[in-house]
Amino acid sequence: MISKEEIKHIADLSMLNLSEAEIEKYTENMKDIVEFANSINSLDTDGVTESAFALDSYNVFRKDEIKESFDRDLLLSNAPSSNGEAYSLPSMTV
Amino acid sequence: MEYEVVIGLEVHAELSTKTKIYCGCSTEFGGAPNTHCCPVCTGMPGALPVLNEKVVEYAVKAGLATGCTIARESKQDRKNYFYPDTPRAYQISQFDLPLCEHGKIDINTDGLEKTIGITRIHIEDDAGKLAHDNYTGGTLVDLNRAGVPLIEIVSEPDMRSAAEAVAYVEKLKGILEYIGVSDCKMQEGSLRADVNLSLRPVGSEKFGTRTETKNLNSFRAIARSIEFEIARQKEVLESGGTVYQETRRWDDEKGEGYAMRTKEEAHDYRYFPEPDLMPIRLSEEYIHHIEEHLPELPESRKARYMNELGLPEYDAGILTSSKHLSDFFEAATAACGNAKAVSNWIMVDIIRVARELGVEYDALPFTPVQLAGLIKLIDNGTISSKIAKEVFEEMVNTSKDPEKIVEEKGLVQISDESAIKEVVDRIVAANPQSVADYKAGKDRALGFLVGQCMKEMKGKGNPQILNKLILEHLQ
Protein backbone atom coordinates (compact mmCIF):
# COMPACT_ATOMS: atom_id res chain seq x y z
CA MET A 1 0.00 0.00 0.00
CA ILE A 2 1.10 3.55 -0.66
CA SER A 3 1.29 5.97 2.25
CA LYS A 4 1.23 9.76 2.23
CA GLU A 5 4.81 9.64 3.54
CA GLU A 6 5.93 7.75 0.44
CA ILE A 7 4.29 10.29 -1.82
CA LYS A 8 6.02 13.10 0.08
CA HIS A 9 9.36 11.29 -0.23
CA ILE A 10 8.97 10.80 -3.98
CA ALA A 11 7.92 14.43 -4.41
CA ASP A 12 10.97 15.53 -2.41
CA LEU A 13 13.31 13.48 -4.61
CA SER A 14 11.90 15.24 -7.66
CA MET A 15 11.96 18.59 -5.86
CA LEU A 16 8.20 19.06 -6.23
CA ASN A 17 6.27 21.14 -3.74
CA LEU A 18 2.88 19.50 -3.23
CA SER A 19 0.04 20.96 -1.23
CA GLU A 20 -1.73 18.85 1.39
CA ALA A 21 -4.68 18.44 -1.01
CA GLU A 22 -2.38 17.31 -3.83
CA ILE A 23 -0.67 14.80 -1.58
CA GLU A 24 -4.10 13.32 -0.74
CA LYS A 25 -5.02 13.18 -4.41
CA TYR A 26 -1.73 11.62 -5.59
CA THR A 27 -1.80 9.05 -2.79
CA GLU A 28 -5.18 7.86 -4.09
CA ASN A 29 -3.98 7.92 -7.72
CA MET A 30 -0.82 6.03 -6.88
CA LYS A 31 -2.81 3.42 -4.97
CA ASP A 32 -4.83 2.73 -8.13
CA ILE A 33 -1.68 2.48 -10.24
CA VAL A 34 0.06 0.11 -7.85
CA GLU A 35 -3.05 -2.03 -7.49
CA PHE A 36 -3.32 -2.28 -11.24
CA ALA A 37 0.35 -3.24 -11.52
CA ASN A 38 -0.09 -5.78 -8.73
CA SER A 39 -2.55 -7.72 -10.85
CA ILE A 40 0.50 -9.15 -12.61
CA ASN A 41 1.24 -11.10 -9.43
CA SER A 42 -1.77 -13.32 -10.12
CA LEU A 43 0.05 -14.81 -13.15
CA ASP A 44 1.62 -18.25 -12.78
CA THR A 45 5.29 -17.68 -13.65
CA ASP A 46 6.61 -21.12 -12.68
CA GLY A 47 9.19 -22.24 -15.22
CA VAL A 48 9.47 -18.80 -16.85
CA THR A 49 13.05 -17.45 -17.03
CA GLU A 50 13.53 -14.14 -15.26
CA SER A 51 14.07 -11.24 -17.67
CA ALA A 52 14.01 -7.48 -17.59
CA PHE A 53 12.82 -7.25 -21.18
CA ALA A 54 9.75 -8.34 -23.07
CA LEU A 55 11.49 -8.47 -26.47
CA ASP A 56 14.03 -11.11 -27.41
CA SER A 57 16.37 -8.47 -28.73
CA TYR A 58 19.98 -7.80 -27.72
CA ASN A 59 23.21 -6.06 -28.80
CA VAL A 60 21.61 -3.07 -30.44
CA PHE A 61 24.74 -1.03 -31.08
CA ARG A 62 25.88 1.87 -33.20
CA LYS A 63 29.31 2.51 -34.73
CA ASP A 64 31.56 5.09 -33.05
CA GLU A 65 31.07 7.63 -35.83
CA ILE A 66 30.56 11.34 -35.28
CA LYS A 67 27.27 12.81 -36.39
CA GLU A 68 26.70 16.51 -36.59
CA SER A 69 25.35 17.87 -33.32
CA PHE A 70 22.20 19.95 -33.04
CA ASP A 71 21.86 23.66 -33.59
CA ARG A 72 22.51 25.26 -30.22
CA ASP A 73 19.89 27.99 -30.58
CA LEU A 74 17.29 25.35 -31.30
CA LEU A 75 18.29 23.29 -28.26
CA LEU A 76 18.36 26.31 -25.97
CA SER A 77 14.97 27.48 -27.24
CA ASN A 78 13.48 24.54 -25.31
CA ALA A 79 14.68 25.96 -22.02
CA PRO A 80 12.80 28.59 -20.03
CA SER A 81 15.96 30.64 -19.87
CA SER A 82 19.44 30.79 -21.41
CA ASN A 83 22.24 33.28 -21.97
CA GLY A 84 22.61 32.31 -25.61
CA GLU A 85 25.36 29.78 -24.84
CA ALA A 86 24.19 27.84 -21.83
CA TYR A 87 21.01 26.91 -20.03
CA SER A 88 20.41 29.38 -17.26
CA LEU A 89 19.08 28.39 -13.86
CA PRO A 90 18.42 29.89 -10.46
CA SER A 91 21.54 29.63 -8.32
CA MET A 92 22.63 26.10 -7.41
CA THR A 93 25.60 25.49 -5.15
CA VAL A 94 28.31 24.72 -7.68
CA MET B 1 43.71 3.48 20.78
CA GLU B 2 45.47 2.36 17.61
CA TYR B 3 43.26 2.47 14.51
CA GLU B 4 43.49 0.71 11.19
CA VAL B 5 42.44 2.65 8.09
CA VAL B 6 40.21 0.90 5.56
CA ILE B 7 40.00 2.45 2.09
CA GLY B 8 38.08 1.49 -1.03
CA LEU B 9 38.07 3.55 -4.22
CA GLU B 10 35.62 4.22 -7.01
CA VAL B 11 37.52 5.49 -10.02
CA HIS B 12 35.71 7.09 -12.94
CA ALA B 13 37.53 7.13 -16.27
CA GLU B 14 36.18 8.84 -19.38
CA LEU B 15 36.58 6.53 -22.35
CA SER B 16 38.41 7.93 -25.36
CA THR B 17 35.75 7.09 -27.90
CA LYS B 18 35.12 9.60 -30.68
CA THR B 19 31.42 9.91 -29.85
CA LYS B 20 29.22 9.88 -26.77
CA ILE B 21 27.82 6.70 -25.30
CA TYR B 22 24.25 6.95 -26.67
CA CYS B 23 24.46 9.46 -29.55
CA GLY B 24 26.84 10.56 -32.32
CA CYS B 25 27.87 13.84 -30.66
CA SER B 26 31.62 14.41 -30.37
CA THR B 27 33.37 13.81 -27.04
CA GLU B 28 36.09 16.32 -27.84
CA PHE B 29 37.19 18.36 -24.82
CA GLY B 30 36.84 22.11 -24.75
CA GLY B 31 34.16 22.92 -27.37
CA ALA B 32 32.01 26.05 -26.98
CA PRO B 33 29.20 25.38 -24.45
CA ASN B 34 26.35 23.16 -25.66
CA THR B 35 27.76 22.70 -29.17
CA HIS B 36 28.32 18.93 -28.80
CA CYS B 37 24.71 18.23 -27.96
CA CYS B 38 21.57 16.75 -29.48
CA PRO B 39 18.10 15.66 -28.33
CA VAL B 40 19.51 12.37 -26.92
CA CYS B 41 22.22 13.85 -24.69
CA THR B 42 20.10 16.80 -23.59
CA GLY B 43 17.38 14.44 -22.44
CA MET B 44 14.56 15.44 -24.79
CA PRO B 45 11.49 13.28 -24.22
CA GLY B 46 11.14 10.60 -26.87
CA ALA B 47 14.80 10.63 -27.95
CA LEU B 48 16.14 7.08 -28.28
CA PRO B 49 19.61 6.21 -26.97
CA VAL B 50 21.66 3.66 -28.96
CA LEU B 51 24.76 2.17 -27.33
CA ASN B 52 28.17 2.92 -28.90
CA GLU B 53 29.82 -0.46 -29.59
CA LYS B 54 33.29 0.94 -28.73
CA VAL B 55 32.12 1.59 -25.17
CA VAL B 56 31.48 -2.11 -24.68
CA GLU B 57 34.79 -3.01 -26.31
CA TYR B 58 36.78 -0.54 -24.16
CA ALA B 59 35.08 -1.65 -20.94
CA VAL B 60 35.81 -5.30 -21.77
CA LYS B 61 39.44 -4.37 -22.51
CA ALA B 62 39.70 -2.65 -19.12
CA GLY B 63 38.14 -5.72 -17.48
CA LEU B 64 40.52 -8.14 -19.15
CA ALA B 65 43.56 -5.98 -18.36
CA THR B 66 42.60 -6.05 -14.66
CA GLY B 67 41.88 -9.77 -14.47
CA CYS B 68 38.08 -9.47 -14.36
CA THR B 69 35.53 -12.03 -15.39
CA ILE B 70 33.52 -10.66 -18.33
CA ALA B 71 29.75 -11.02 -18.13
CA ARG B 72 28.22 -13.01 -20.99
CA GLU B 73 24.92 -11.25 -20.30
CA SER B 74 24.73 -7.68 -19.04
CA LYS B 75 22.21 -4.84 -18.98
CA GLN B 76 21.89 -1.14 -18.29
CA ASP B 77 19.78 0.49 -15.60
CA ARG B 78 18.37 3.87 -14.76
CA LYS B 79 19.73 5.54 -11.67
CA ASN B 80 17.22 8.22 -10.81
CA TYR B 81 18.19 11.53 -9.31
CA PHE B 82 17.16 15.09 -9.85
CA TYR B 83 19.97 17.52 -10.55
CA PRO B 84 20.41 19.98 -13.42
CA ASP B 85 23.67 18.42 -14.67
CA THR B 86 21.60 15.38 -15.69
CA PRO B 87 18.78 16.60 -17.90
CA ARG B 88 16.95 13.25 -18.12
CA ALA B 89 16.76 13.19 -14.29
CA TYR B 90 18.45 9.80 -14.41
CA GLN B 91 21.89 8.51 -15.23
CA ILE B 92 22.11 5.37 -17.34
CA SER B 93 24.44 3.05 -15.45
CA GLN B 94 24.60 -0.65 -14.57
CA PHE B 95 23.15 -1.99 -11.34
CA ASP B 96 23.10 -5.75 -10.81
CA LEU B 97 24.71 -7.03 -14.03
CA PRO B 98 27.93 -5.05 -14.67
CA LEU B 99 30.13 -5.91 -17.65
CA CYS B 100 33.16 -6.93 -15.55
CA GLU B 101 33.59 -8.38 -12.05
CA HIS B 102 36.13 -9.95 -9.66
CA GLY B 103 39.40 -8.49 -10.93
CA LYS B 104 42.60 -7.45 -9.20
CA ILE B 105 45.72 -5.41 -9.66
CA ASP B 106 49.07 -5.59 -7.89
CA ILE B 107 50.58 -2.50 -6.34
CA ASN B 108 53.98 -1.84 -4.85
CA THR B 109 54.55 0.61 -2.01
CA ASP B 110 57.98 0.95 -0.43
CA GLY B 111 59.01 -2.34 -2.00
CA LEU B 112 56.01 -4.22 -0.60
CA GLU B 113 53.80 -6.05 -3.11
CA LYS B 114 50.09 -6.14 -2.44
CA THR B 115 47.03 -7.22 -4.39
CA ILE B 116 43.99 -4.94 -4.50
CA GLY B 117 40.71 -6.56 -5.47
CA ILE B 118 38.44 -5.04 -8.09
CA THR B 119 34.79 -5.59 -7.30
CA ARG B 120 33.37 -4.51 -10.63
CA ILE B 121 33.69 -2.31 -13.70
CA HIS B 122 30.54 -0.92 -15.25
CA ILE B 123 29.65 1.53 -18.02
CA GLU B 124 27.65 4.71 -17.53
CA ASP B 125 27.27 8.22 -18.91
CA ASP B 126 28.91 11.37 -17.57
CA ALA B 127 26.97 14.43 -16.39
CA GLY B 128 27.10 17.97 -17.74
CA LYS B 129 28.95 20.86 -16.11
CA LEU B 130 27.49 23.57 -13.91
CA ALA B 131 29.15 26.95 -13.66
CA HIS B 132 28.42 30.07 -11.67
CA ASP B 133 26.97 32.89 -13.75
CA ASN B 134 28.81 36.06 -12.74
CA TYR B 135 26.25 38.35 -14.37
CA THR B 136 23.04 37.03 -12.87
CA GLY B 137 24.38 35.16 -9.83
CA GLY B 138 22.56 32.11 -11.21
CA THR B 139 23.88 28.83 -12.54
CA LEU B 140 24.77 27.96 -16.15
CA VAL B 141 24.53 24.45 -17.59
CA ASP B 142 26.82 23.14 -20.33
CA LEU B 143 25.84 19.67 -21.56
CA ASN B 144 28.90 19.00 -23.77
CA ARG B 145 30.15 16.41 -21.25
CA ALA B 146 26.69 14.94 -20.67
CA GLY B 147 26.68 11.52 -22.30
CA VAL B 148 30.46 11.11 -22.52
CA PRO B 149 31.11 7.42 -21.76
CA LEU B 150 32.62 6.47 -18.42
CA ILE B 151 33.73 3.30 -16.80
CA GLU B 152 33.45 3.15 -13.05
CA ILE B 153 36.01 0.85 -11.47
CA VAL B 154 35.08 -0.14 -7.93
CA SER B 155 37.77 -1.60 -5.69
CA GLU B 156 37.45 -3.84 -2.67
CA PRO B 157 38.16 -2.09 0.67
CA ASP B 158 41.73 -3.44 0.49
CA MET B 159 43.85 -0.33 0.96
CA ARG B 160 45.26 0.69 4.33
CA SER B 161 46.97 4.04 3.71
CA ALA B 162 47.04 7.10 1.46
CA ALA B 163 50.21 5.73 -0.14
CA GLU B 164 48.45 2.51 -1.11
CA ALA B 165 45.47 4.40 -2.51
CA VAL B 166 47.76 6.60 -4.62
CA ALA B 167 49.77 3.57 -5.81
CA TYR B 168 46.51 1.86 -6.79
CA VAL B 169 45.27 4.83 -8.82
CA GLU B 170 48.69 5.28 -10.45
CA LYS B 171 48.72 1.64 -11.44
CA LEU B 172 45.18 1.75 -12.74
CA LYS B 173 45.89 4.94 -14.70
CA GLY B 174 48.93 3.28 -16.26
CA ILE B 175 46.91 0.24 -17.31
CA LEU B 176 44.10 2.32 -18.84
CA GLU B 177 46.63 4.41 -20.77
CA TYR B 178 48.45 1.33 -22.04
CA ILE B 179 45.31 -0.31 -23.39
CA GLY B 180 44.28 3.03 -24.89
CA VAL B 181 40.76 3.21 -23.50
CA SER B 182 41.13 6.52 -21.66
CA ASP B 183 43.55 9.43 -21.89
CA CYS B 184 43.38 9.67 -18.08
CA LYS B 185 43.98 13.43 -18.00
CA MET B 186 43.25 14.12 -14.37
CA GLN B 187 43.42 17.91 -14.75
CA GLU B 188 40.63 17.71 -17.36
CA GLY B 189 38.61 15.44 -15.10
CA SER B 190 38.84 12.42 -17.39
CA LEU B 191 40.09 10.35 -14.44
CA ARG B 192 38.74 11.03 -10.95
CA ALA B 193 38.30 9.11 -7.76
CA ASP B 194 35.84 8.80 -4.89
CA VAL B 195 37.40 7.64 -1.63
CA ASN B 196 35.47 5.46 0.83
CA LEU B 197 37.22 5.52 4.17
CA SER B 198 36.62 4.16 7.66
CA LEU B 199 38.65 3.44 10.77
CA ARG B 200 38.49 0.41 13.05
CA PRO B 201 40.45 -0.57 16.15
CA VAL B 202 43.54 -2.60 15.18
CA GLY B 203 42.63 -6.28 15.35
CA SER B 204 38.90 -5.69 14.87
CA GLU B 205 37.19 -7.65 12.10
CA LYS B 206 34.20 -5.36 11.80
CA PHE B 207 34.37 -2.32 9.54
CA GLY B 208 33.71 1.09 11.05
CA THR B 209 31.24 3.57 9.52
CA ARG B 210 32.62 4.93 6.27
CA THR B 211 32.44 8.30 4.60
CA GLU B 212 32.76 8.96 0.88
CA THR B 213 34.82 11.89 -0.39
CA LYS B 214 33.87 12.56 -3.99
CA ASN B 215 35.51 13.78 -7.17
CA LEU B 216 39.22 13.92 -6.39
CA ASN B 217 41.12 14.77 -9.55
CA SER B 218 44.81 14.68 -8.67
CA PHE B 219 47.09 12.28 -6.83
CA ARG B 220 47.88 15.06 -4.41
CA ALA B 221 44.20 15.66 -3.67
CA ILE B 222 43.66 11.93 -3.12
CA ALA B 223 46.56 11.71 -0.67
CA ARG B 224 45.75 14.91 1.21
CA SER B 225 42.02 14.24 1.49
CA ILE B 226 42.77 10.78 2.90
CA GLU B 227 45.19 12.15 5.50
CA PHE B 228 42.63 14.79 6.41
CA GLU B 229 39.78 12.29 6.75
CA ILE B 230 41.87 9.86 8.81
CA ALA B 231 42.75 12.63 11.25
CA ARG B 232 39.15 13.84 11.39
CA GLN B 233 37.63 10.42 12.06
CA LYS B 234 40.31 9.64 14.65
CA GLU B 235 39.52 12.84 16.49
CA VAL B 236 35.78 12.09 16.42
CA LEU B 237 36.29 8.55 17.73
CA GLU B 238 38.81 9.52 20.38
CA SER B 239 36.51 12.18 21.79
CA GLY B 240 33.79 9.55 22.14
CA GLY B 241 31.80 10.76 19.13
CA THR B 242 30.19 8.91 16.22
CA VAL B 243 31.33 8.92 12.60
CA TYR B 244 28.28 9.41 10.38
CA GLN B 245 27.93 7.81 6.99
CA GLU B 246 28.01 10.82 4.71
CA THR B 247 29.15 12.18 1.39
CA ARG B 248 31.95 14.69 1.62
CA ARG B 249 33.71 17.14 -0.65
CA TRP B 250 37.34 18.14 -0.71
CA ASP B 251 38.46 21.76 -1.03
CA ASP B 252 41.95 21.45 -2.45
CA GLU B 253 42.79 25.13 -2.03
CA LYS B 254 41.93 25.19 1.65
CA GLY B 255 43.19 21.64 2.18
CA GLU B 256 39.95 20.73 3.98
CA GLY B 257 37.15 18.25 3.56
CA TYR B 258 33.56 19.05 4.49
CA ALA B 259 30.28 17.16 4.62
CA MET B 260 27.70 17.91 1.96
CA ARG B 261 24.41 19.14 3.32
CA THR B 262 22.13 16.19 3.97
CA LYS B 263 19.54 17.56 1.54
CA GLU B 264 22.03 17.32 -1.33
CA GLU B 265 22.77 13.71 -0.62
CA ALA B 266 19.27 12.52 0.16
CA HIS B 267 19.59 9.93 -2.57
CA ASP B 268 17.25 7.11 -3.24
CA TYR B 269 18.20 6.05 -6.73
CA ARG B 270 15.26 3.72 -7.47
CA TYR B 271 17.26 1.72 -10.02
CA PHE B 272 15.29 -0.12 -12.66
CA PRO B 273 16.20 -1.76 -15.99
CA GLU B 274 16.61 0.80 -18.80
CA PRO B 275 13.74 -0.06 -21.16
CA ASP B 276 15.24 1.85 -24.13
CA LEU B 277 18.42 -0.24 -24.23
CA MET B 278 18.49 -3.94 -25.00
CA PRO B 279 20.69 -6.34 -23.03
CA ILE B 280 24.32 -6.90 -23.99
CA ARG B 281 25.30 -10.49 -24.83
CA LEU B 282 28.97 -11.22 -25.41
CA SER B 283 30.18 -14.37 -27.13
CA GLU B 284 33.29 -16.34 -26.19
CA GLU B 285 34.78 -15.40 -29.58
CA TYR B 286 34.22 -11.68 -28.98
CA ILE B 287 35.90 -11.76 -25.57
CA HIS B 288 38.69 -14.01 -26.78
CA HIS B 289 39.39 -11.74 -29.74
CA ILE B 290 39.77 -8.70 -27.48
CA GLU B 291 41.97 -10.63 -25.06
CA GLU B 292 44.28 -11.75 -27.86
CA HIS B 293 44.69 -8.19 -29.12
CA LEU B 294 45.35 -6.49 -25.78
CA PRO B 295 48.52 -4.37 -26.07
CA GLU B 296 51.56 -5.08 -23.92
CA LEU B 297 50.81 -4.12 -20.31
CA PRO B 298 53.17 -2.22 -17.98
CA GLU B 299 54.15 -5.34 -16.01
CA SER B 300 55.34 -7.06 -19.14
CA ARG B 301 57.22 -4.00 -20.41
CA LYS B 302 58.89 -3.67 -17.03
CA ALA B 303 60.08 -7.28 -17.16
CA ARG B 304 61.39 -6.76 -20.68
CA TYR B 305 63.34 -3.63 -19.68
CA MET B 306 64.95 -5.55 -16.82
CA ASN B 307 65.68 -8.79 -18.66
CA GLU B 308 66.49 -7.62 -22.16
CA LEU B 309 67.86 -4.13 -21.58
CA GLY B 310 69.46 -4.76 -18.19
CA LEU B 311 67.82 -1.82 -16.44
CA PRO B 312 67.46 -1.85 -12.63
CA GLU B 313 63.99 -2.75 -11.32
CA TYR B 314 63.43 0.70 -9.84
CA ASP B 315 64.20 2.46 -13.14
CA ALA B 316 62.13 -0.03 -15.16
CA GLY B 317 59.23 0.58 -12.77
CA ILE B 318 59.40 4.36 -13.17
CA LEU B 319 59.79 4.17 -16.95
CA THR B 320 56.72 1.96 -17.33
CA SER B 321 54.55 3.83 -14.81
CA SER B 322 53.22 6.01 -17.64
CA LYS B 323 52.57 4.79 -21.16
CA HIS B 324 53.67 8.12 -22.63
CA LEU B 325 56.95 7.95 -20.75
CA SER B 326 57.51 4.35 -21.72
CA ASP B 327 56.73 5.13 -25.37
CA PHE B 328 59.17 8.03 -25.21
CA PHE B 329 61.85 5.75 -23.78
CA GLU B 330 61.29 3.13 -26.49
CA ALA B 331 61.32 5.63 -29.35
CA ALA B 332 64.52 7.28 -28.11
CA THR B 333 66.21 3.91 -27.52
CA ALA B 334 65.25 2.73 -30.99
CA ALA B 335 66.82 5.88 -32.45
CA CYS B 336 70.17 5.77 -30.61
CA GLY B 337 70.57 2.19 -29.42
CA ASN B 338 71.71 3.22 -25.94
CA ALA B 339 68.92 2.19 -23.53
CA LYS B 340 70.94 2.90 -20.39
CA ALA B 341 71.75 6.45 -21.47
CA VAL B 342 68.12 7.15 -22.43
CA SER B 343 66.97 5.77 -19.09
CA ASN B 344 69.45 7.97 -17.23
CA TRP B 345 68.35 11.10 -19.05
CA ILE B 346 64.73 10.30 -18.26
CA MET B 347 65.32 9.49 -14.60
CA VAL B 348 67.50 12.53 -13.93
CA ASP B 349 66.39 15.29 -16.29
CA ILE B 350 63.22 14.54 -18.19
CA ILE B 351 61.03 13.71 -15.19
CA ARG B 352 62.20 16.93 -13.57
CA VAL B 353 61.51 18.99 -16.70
CA ALA B 354 58.02 17.51 -17.13
CA ARG B 355 57.27 18.35 -13.52
CA GLU B 356 58.63 21.90 -13.83
CA LEU B 357 56.67 22.54 -17.02
CA GLY B 358 53.59 20.75 -15.72
CA VAL B 359 53.21 18.70 -18.92
CA GLU B 360 52.50 15.05 -19.70
CA TYR B 361 55.27 13.04 -21.34
CA ASP B 362 53.60 13.23 -24.74
CA ALA B 363 53.84 17.02 -24.63
CA LEU B 364 57.53 17.57 -23.87
CA PRO B 365 59.22 20.42 -25.77
CA PHE B 366 61.58 17.95 -27.54
CA THR B 367 61.07 14.64 -29.30
CA PRO B 368 62.52 11.20 -28.46
CA VAL B 369 64.55 11.42 -31.68
CA GLN B 370 66.07 14.73 -30.52
CA LEU B 371 67.07 13.15 -27.20
CA ALA B 372 68.57 10.24 -29.14
CA GLY B 373 70.51 12.79 -31.23
CA LEU B 374 71.93 14.32 -28.06
CA ILE B 375 73.01 10.92 -26.76
CA LYS B 376 74.69 10.13 -30.07
CA LEU B 377 76.66 13.37 -29.84
CA ILE B 378 78.01 12.24 -26.47
CA ASP B 379 78.63 8.66 -27.58
CA ASN B 380 80.64 9.68 -30.64
CA GLY B 381 82.72 12.16 -28.64
CA THR B 382 81.40 15.33 -30.29
CA ILE B 383 80.42 16.84 -26.95
CA SER B 384 81.20 16.03 -23.32
CA SER B 385 78.42 14.98 -20.97
CA LYS B 386 78.87 18.25 -19.13
CA ILE B 387 78.23 20.25 -22.28
CA ALA B 388 75.34 17.89 -23.07
CA LYS B 389 73.48 19.20 -20.01
CA GLU B 390 73.79 22.70 -21.42
CA VAL B 391 72.52 21.52 -24.83
CA PHE B 392 69.64 19.72 -23.11
CA GLU B 393 68.50 22.89 -21.32
CA GLU B 394 68.60 24.68 -24.66
CA MET B 395 66.48 21.91 -26.21
CA VAL B 396 63.95 22.39 -23.41
CA ASN B 397 63.83 26.13 -24.01
CA THR B 398 63.91 26.25 -27.81
CA SER B 399 62.89 22.78 -29.08
CA LYS B 400 65.86 22.98 -31.47
CA ASP B 401 67.78 19.92 -32.66
CA PRO B 402 70.82 19.20 -30.47
CA GLU B 403 73.14 19.11 -33.51
CA LYS B 404 72.03 22.61 -34.44
CA ILE B 405 72.49 23.93 -30.90
CA VAL B 406 76.01 22.51 -30.75
CA GLU B 407 76.85 24.07 -34.09
CA GLU B 408 75.31 27.48 -33.34
CA LYS B 409 76.92 27.78 -29.93
CA GLY B 410 80.23 26.29 -31.00
CA LEU B 411 80.05 23.60 -28.34
CA VAL B 412 81.90 20.88 -30.23
CA GLN B 413 84.24 19.05 -27.88
CA ILE B 414 87.94 19.64 -28.37
CA SER B 415 89.62 16.28 -28.90
CA ASP B 416 92.64 17.60 -30.73
CA GLU B 417 95.58 16.53 -28.55
CA SER B 418 97.90 19.37 -29.53
CA ALA B 419 95.24 21.99 -28.70
CA ILE B 420 94.63 20.41 -25.30
CA LYS B 421 98.36 19.96 -24.64
CA GLU B 422 98.89 23.67 -25.22
CA VAL B 423 96.37 24.50 -22.47
CA VAL B 424 97.76 21.83 -20.12
CA ASP B 425 101.29 23.20 -20.48
CA ARG B 426 100.09 26.70 -19.70
CA ILE B 427 97.98 25.73 -16.65
CA VAL B 428 100.63 23.46 -15.16
CA ALA B 429 103.27 26.18 -15.57
CA ALA B 430 101.02 28.74 -13.86
CA ASN B 431 100.30 26.51 -10.83
CA PRO B 432 103.62 25.25 -9.43
CA GLN B 433 102.14 24.88 -5.93
CA SER B 434 99.48 22.41 -7.18
CA VAL B 435 102.13 20.45 -9.02
CA ALA B 436 104.17 20.23 -5.82
CA ASP B 437 101.07 19.18 -3.85
CA TYR B 438 100.31 16.45 -6.35
CA LYS B 439 103.85 15.14 -6.16
CA ALA B 440 103.53 15.16 -2.35
CA GLY B 441 100.61 12.74 -2.76
CA LYS B 442 97.67 15.10 -2.61
CA ASP B 443 95.27 13.76 -5.25
CA ARG B 444 92.97 16.72 -4.88
CA ALA B 445 95.56 18.87 -6.61
CA LEU B 446 95.06 16.85 -9.79
CA GLY B 447 91.36 17.60 -9.75
CA PHE B 448 92.13 21.28 -9.36
CA LEU B 449 94.44 21.28 -12.37
CA VAL B 450 91.91 19.42 -14.53
CA GLY B 451 89.24 21.90 -13.46
CA GLN B 452 91.43 24.86 -14.38
CA CYS B 453 92.11 23.40 -17.83
CA MET B 454 88.40 22.73 -18.40
CA LYS B 455 87.59 26.27 -17.37
CA GLU B 456 90.15 27.56 -19.83
CA MET B 457 88.54 25.47 -22.57
CA LYS B 458 85.01 26.53 -21.53
CA GLY B 459 84.11 22.96 -20.68
CA LYS B 460 84.73 21.74 -24.20
CA GLY B 461 87.90 19.70 -23.62
CA ASN B 462 87.60 15.96 -24.06
CA PRO B 463 87.94 14.81 -20.42
CA GLN B 464 89.68 11.49 -21.17
CA ILE B 465 92.37 13.14 -23.31
CA LEU B 466 92.75 15.99 -20.85
CA ASN B 467 93.29 13.59 -17.94
CA LYS B 468 95.78 11.55 -19.89
CA LEU B 469 97.80 14.63 -20.95
CA ILE B 470 97.96 16.12 -17.46
CA LEU B 471 99.16 12.84 -15.98
CA GLU B 472 101.79 12.53 -18.69
CA HIS B 473 102.90 16.08 -18.03
CA LEU B 474 103.22 15.54 -14.28
CA GLN B 475 105.27 12.37 -14.57
Ligand SMILES: [Zn+2]
Ligand atom coordinates in the same frame (compact mmCIF):
# COMPACT_ATOMS: atom_id res chain seq x y z
ZN1 LIG C 1 24.12 14.00 -28.42
